[in-house]
Amino acid sequence: MRPNRFTLRRTPAAVAAVALTAALAVAAPAAQAAGTATPAAAAVAAPDIPLANVKAHLTQFQSIATANGGNRAHGRPGYKASVDYVKAKLDAAGYTTTLQQFTSGGATGYNLIADWPGGDPDKVLMAGAHLDSVTSGAGINDNGSGSAGVLETALAVSRAQYQPDKHLRFAWWGAEELGLVGSRHYVNNLPAAERSKLTGYLNFDMIGSPNAGYFVYDDDPVIEQTFKSYFASLSIPTEIETEGDGRSDHAPFKSAGVPVGGLFSGAGYTKTAAQAQKWGGTAGQTFDRCYHSSCDNTSNINDTALDRNSDAAAHAVWTLSSGTGEPPTGEGVFSNTTDVAIPDGGAAVTSSIAVTGRTGNAPAALQVGVDIKHTWRGDLVVDLVAPDGTAYRLKNSSSGDSADNVVTTYTVNASSEVANGAWKLRVQDTAQQDTGYIDSWKLTF
Numbered sequence: 001m002r003p004n005r006f007t008l009r010r011t012p013a014a015v016a017a018v019a020l021t022a023a024l025a026v027a028a029p030a031a032q033a034a035g036t037a038t039p040a041a042a043a044v045a046a047p048d049i050p051l052a053n054v055k056a057h058l059t060q061f062q063s064i065a066t067a068n069g070g071n072r073a074h075g076r077p078g079y080k081a082s083v084d085y086v087k088a089k090l091d092a093a094g095y096t097t098t099l100q101q102f103t104s105g106g107a108t109g110y111n112l113i114a115d116w117p118g119g120d121p122d123k124v125l126m127a128g129a130h131l132d133s134v135t136s137g138a139g140i141n142d143n144g145s146g147s148a149g150v151l152e153t154a155l156a157v158s159r160a161q162y163q164p165d166k167h168l169r170f171a172w173w174g175a176e177e178l179g180l181v182g183s184r185h186y187v188n189n190l191p192a193a194e195r196s197k198l199t200g201y202l203n204f205d206m207i208g209s210p211n212a213g214y215f216v217y218d219d220d221p222v223i224e225q226t227f228k229s230y231f232a233s234l235s236i237p238t239e240i241e242t243e244g245d246g247r248s249d250h251a252p253f254k255s256a257g258v259p260v261g262g263l264f265s266g267a268g269y270t271k272t273a274a275q276a277q278k279w280g281g282t283a284g285q286t287f288d289r290c291y292h293s294s295c296d297n298t299s300n301i302n303d304t305a306l307d308r309n310s311d312a313a314a315h316a317v318w319t320l321s322s323g324t325g326e327p328p329t330g331e332g333v334f335s336n337t338t339d340v341a342i343p344d345g346g347a348a349v350t351s352s353i354a355v356t357g358r359t360g361n362a363p364a365a366l367q368v369g370v371d372i373k374h375t376w377r378g379d380l381v382v383d384l385v386a387p388d389g390t391a392y393r394l395k396n397s398s399s400g401d402s403a404d405n406v407v408t409t410y411t412v413n414a415s416s417e418v419a420n421g422a423w424k425l426r427v428q429d430t431a432q433q434d435t436g437y438i439d440s441w442k443l444t445f
Ligand code: TRP
Pocket: 142, 176, 205, 206, 241, 243, 244, 245, 247, 248, 264, 267
């Protein structure tokens, strides 16, 4: 036992207050039936991005290359023609577009910037892709894929007339293949006051690799989690991108202190047997055997990867541009706000959340937000119990931890659990004298 705790921490008033709180906690429920989950953050779900539309842009990029000496490289006519194509689509959709010129290697280069009118001007979310190819080919996977995915996401914003809390800005960079020239030019020429308004930059460079992997940049944790939760909700395993951090247009933003993230389906690295096992495709072959070569044409695309990554891009743009910057809401937040009293040194109690409308398994990084009011949290043992009864220990008791309350978010690998069903938070108070109650908890998918 802990002999000094009462004298250390408790005044009679505090005891009375705790007793009153506990009494209210027991008496209060009823307003909300136990087990009802209220979708919290009412974020609008992103639309599905039509693969056919993304591929139609790739067909246009291919035609542009074919008509212009076989490439869309910086300083060549195929680059400017690509810019004109993307710009015309955005102008017609209601974007405010800007061409930013720069010079590299004696040739004029262009960044295309497209602002979606509205949103908080002091909170800007950006998404971008490099639009130039190398000189040796049409650059359909590198990086027609990212360019088309971002373009179609921007057009989906317009079709939905989406009005997010944040201001949305899309970008297509020039001269990436010469060393991130365009994106660096943009960041270097952005006044510090404008730079500080950027809440995030999402990069899409090579998202349709023919022997695809599903790689998420390991950078800003909220952006990373937003992508990971999306793929987890579809039961698609992801890995951290390791084929060269800093090798694309997110690098200048990251150097300037902007939170960054992105997706990548692989370039010159070889797919391992384990990767082929989980993603399909061919082990022992590179992710993109046409990387930076003449066969990077419209045949050099994995439609499934292009489709999923484009949908993930839209998901991230939708999710990260609305709400307060809370943990990513993914497809939804389910919560139970009914108080449940926790008996002092007694039996475990549970609070239940019914998850519905999900397909497949729970995320590999399920966020479990817990708000337990208690006057000595070391008393508490807390578990998350999956619908099939599997318990995940969130917190053990530790008699010396005298602090109040458990208000935190736990991350649980719940990828082996079916998402739909009754999830429970189970709390047991293992020692006497201090008491409390489950105030609320939530699951973020
Ligand atoms: N355009 C990039 C390049 O040629 C492709 C690339 C390689 C990449 N490794 C990457 C893009 C990692 C993003 C992340 O260098």
